[in-house]
Amino acid sequence: MVTEYEVSPFGGAVNIRVRVPGSKSMTNRALLLAALADGDSTLSGIGVSDDSGVFMEALIALGFDLTESYGSDGRVYVKITGCGGDLPSKDASVYVGSAGTAARFLTAMMALSDGRYEVNSSEQMKKRPMRELLEALEALGATFDFHEEAYAFPFTVTGRLHEVNTGKPVPAEISLNIDRSSQFLSALLLCGPMVTEGFAIRLTGTREAISYVKISERMMSQFGYCSPTQRNSGERNVYSVVSGSGYAARDYQIEPDVSAACYFYAMAAANGGEATVIGVNRDNTQGDMRFIDLLERMGCTATENGDGDIVVKKDPKTPLKGIEVNMSDFSDQTMTLAAIAPFADDSVTITGVGHIRGQESDRIHGIVTELTRLGVGCEERDDGVRIEPLSEDELVKRAEDGVKTHITTYDDHRMAMAFAVTGTKMSGVIIDNPECCSKTFDSYFDILTCLRV
Secondary structure, eight states: OOOEEEOOOOOSOEEEEEOOOBOHHHHHHHHHHHHHSEEEEEEESOOOSHHHHHHHHHHHHTTOEEEEEEOTTSOEEEEEEEETTOOSOSEEEEEOTTOHHIIIIIHHHHHTSSOEEEEEOOHHHHTSOOHHHHHHHHHTTOEEEESSSTTSSSEEEEOTTSTTTTTOOOOSEEEEOOSSOTHHHHHHHHHGGGSTTOEEEEEOSSOOOOHHHHHHHHHHHHTTOOOOEEEEETTEEEEEEOSSOOOBOOEEEOOBOHHHHHHHHHHHHHHSEEEEETTOOTTOOOTTHHHHHHHHHTTOEEEEOTTSOEEEEEOTTSOBOOEEEEOGGGGGGHHHHHHHGGGBSSOEEEESOGGGGGSSSOHHHHHHHHHHHTTOOEEEETTEEEEOOOOHHHHHHHHHHTOOEEEOOTTOHHHHHHHHHHHTTSTTEEEEOGGGGGGTOTTHHHHHHHHTO
């Protein structure tokens, strides 16, 4: 077991060309949609990660026929026989690990079924937000028996169509607050066709970040569903889940994980030079594509090569520009921007990301704590952070003095991957517990090592 990884700075302009796994977000959505579809689906380019592995094991526990294979093209394929909305097992024990998508999406699927299930998670997931989703599922007729804390794992969920819950009418409209996670809304939309009567979801919070919700809607349509309609009602957004429409089995290609690609683009931004990520192009639909636009605002260029892959370049003699940005709608890249912020020519201010305090770790506090360890001036705010730049003289002195700093990663894959980017420019950065990256990208540090060979 590798307990630490000392990052070797590039020491100059980079020339990076890498391939990243399939999108974790799209992988787990596709697994859910294929499971709910009627017939056999084949998913190609699956993102191999702890989260997708947990999702597939949970589906197997629920009785689904699922086969994983490796193609001659090096991609991972999964064939799954869908149930048409009728879960094969009516009584099962399901483990969702630390995977937010598995925890939210599969809970919704079980809650809208006719079965009864024991559901448990990792200790980390027990602390993450679930209440808003569980209350919405209760409103739709499911019941929960909480074994420890209320509205948290572990619990027993009894589906709305189980004999003990039948007879409860489906409300025409339910309320939902997504300020702490847009996955609550995605879970209800993705599993909504199981409620054949149809219903509407009224958003009651203030958060308007729905890029991942748009991915959910788009993929629902790709699997043959009549897409949910969104309309404005005064100041509140309302989503209508239509009745009488389900999913059709299909072959589906998973896009490369843009979230993972951004770490390599950030390395080019920090060091100068260029980075190419194979398969990432302007047609990709993931919200983190906005991080590439952000890098352009900071002084990089982003163009497509002859294969259509996006290449991010920056002149190594030109510093990154400081910036103030609301990252509410692509908040997974908060740590990535924070990781390169010390190398800008002015302060970097990130706002709109208060909800990331309730993710795998309190990410705002983690950013501030670890940057402070590195000697970077920063200010922790309720919904973000302000980061001050380091001078080139400070970076040189750190290297000459042989300073080494251990970065605590809080068992959070994005903290580990982001601060490794810092270490490609700043000497003496040691990432503790690098293996936490297996949650989404288990070969990340292997690839980083190869880039230095």
